[in-house]
Amino acid sequence: MRRNLADHIVGLSQAIDTIAETAGRDVHLAGYSQGGMFAYQAGAYRHSKSIASIIAFGSPVDTLAALPMGVPPNIASSVAGFMADHVFNRLDISGWQARVGFQMMDPLKTAKARMDFLRQLHDREALLPREAQRRFLESEGWIAWSGPAISELLKQFIAHNRMMTGGFAINGQLVTLTDITCPVLAFVGEVDDIGQPAAVRGIRRAAPDAKVFEYLLRAGHFGLVVGSKAELTWPTVADWVLWQEGQARSPRGGADGRAGPRGQQGRGGDDLADRARAGGGLRCRADAGRGAADAMVAAQKSMRTMAIETARTLPRLARLGQINDHTRISLGRIIGEQAAESPHGEFLLFDGRVHTYEAVNKRIDNVVRGLIDVGVRQGVHVGVLMATRPSAMVAIAALSRLGAVAVLMPPDGDLGAAARLGGISEIITDPGNLDLALAAVRDLGCQVLVLGGGETRDLTCRRR
Incomplete structure (x- = not known):
């Protein structure tokens, strides 16, 4: 458990070399959540060598654009830096600890899911459709984290947002996502509270030389890969791979990066689909009433952010006020x-x-x-x-x-x-x-x- 972030990226890069050499073809690299971040980082580290495409499911890139639970970026940066320097530099995280940590981000939802499961124990037909998701959330979806790796993750990609600005270091080598040149398929969960849409869509700006396609689902972070909505996810991945391999007809507009699998037309030159829904219907636009409500919520958030910023800044101003002619600063x-x-x-x-x-x-x-x-x-x-x-x-x-x-x-x-x-x-x-x-x-x-x-x-x- 002493592996750091560079060990993970370099190990993934070596695995790509081995698979590409054995198969005699480029590799489609896919990752969920943090795994998608690894995929982006490994793709940039390799300058997309031997990578046919990158597929990411709910993987944030612009981490400070939208944080879980609406945490302000300045607070998140300070907390992430403190945790990296004073907690995770000497503490590893086991799989069960990671699971409990994620569940505590929304304890009410977790408790409700447990109660629903217990109430439906007598109804096998009601439980079967959600059994894969339950197993994923209870055990199969979690891995252990080494302290050094999560410490680097917090410092580089949360505190300093290095995937978006400045680049990051892998074994002393400067790496930026601008080095990604292969096609990218980003799955976005519309109601994802962990990999929020604004953070996931950061890949568009971070990798300007890559054709970035997007597939939007009305799903949360876990629903992107397990559960009923995942019935759209995996066929889309299969269609994507066949399209990139030239084994299926190019979707309508696919030649210029505007469309994706199933021939759905995208928007803005980089959307994969037409914001597909469970029936392939069009996405409903917010009405005037919802717009007004959103404006009120935004105003409340702005006031809260201002209060937090004031509380953070006042101690600094107080320290500045203590500076005198004899204070040594350089x-x-x-x-x-x-x-x-x-x-x-x-x-x-x-x-x-x-x-x-x-x-x-x-x-x-x-x-x-x-x-x-x-x-x-x-x-x-x-x-x-x-x-x-x-x-x-x-x-x-x-x-x-x-x-x-x-x-x-x-x-x-x-x-x-x-x-x-x-x-x-x-x-x-x-x-x-x-x-x-x-x-x-x-x-x-x-x-x-x-x-x-x-x-x-x-x-x-x-x-x-």
Whole structure:
């Protein structure tokens, strides 16, 4: 139970390689709920190699767009971060614990289902249609979770919503869902309180290079795969696979990504079906009365969110009010505190690489030593003429930690004038801007410091 999230993704990727090699064909990758999130992540990690399509059932992508029980995103992010750092980093979750946790999200519904089951024990015909769903919810639908894996899940995909913004790290490799290029079929439960429609539909924006198709069912999270509504789910999956394999006629409009199985026409260029219902009927639109009710509910939610945000912000404002002339705050200090608290946490995702707090903090310390070595002291004004990249941030943080003043210099401006106005005595630059820096200091007698030179980015000194 020590597997982390990367272990799951890499293991799934290796399984895809094995199956594709054995079968001699691409794989259709399907996953339910968290399994669908794994499918998206593995597809992005592999750049869709050997994947014919991805099929996801109620799998959220934009997790902060719609959270269970209407939890505000800012509260969810804080709670998820706390649970990841202080609870699940030392606690595993067994299958029965996962089941009880989900049931406690709606205890009244759970109790009602139990009572209905007991009242119908004498009626075999009434129980049989729901037996598959009952078995799924009671035992077959739950697996154990390792603490490190769920901790990463909470931190990366709930607290920071990395499937939508910034990307995430798998074994030090930057991965984003924009790397998915294969077709995607997303099943959406209209009354799904766990993988809510707004969160599931995030795949459209997260994977712009993939043709994303949608199949909407009047079902909850579990009803997508078990129960009466699942009688629509699995035939649709079969039709989808045959269509993608070229073994069935292309549905009407399927060539341009507007339709899906059963020849149903979609909307907006990315819907799979015509919002099919149990009889294939059209989806009913909300009437004016329902619209007014929704507006009132939205207003209540807005007021509640405002109250929660106020309660969250006031302590921060109080702390800001305690800042005085002697309070020590700096970028370098903040990074050092984060490195001590979460050394292996992802600090920067840049140019396909993941930079951890510990690695960045170490680089800052190295640059501080180099600055001291060449005579930079507290209060000295130092110009920073660098391209936007991690080394520039490291240089600014190092100056902050040292107590010097970083003066940002525009590469396309009058550098000589900027140097005089800023009162700088040194300029830190990178190899790409070295010539500009040398030209700017010819008449100023400044020292030019070049920060560069590979992984460690050693500091070298040139005097002009």
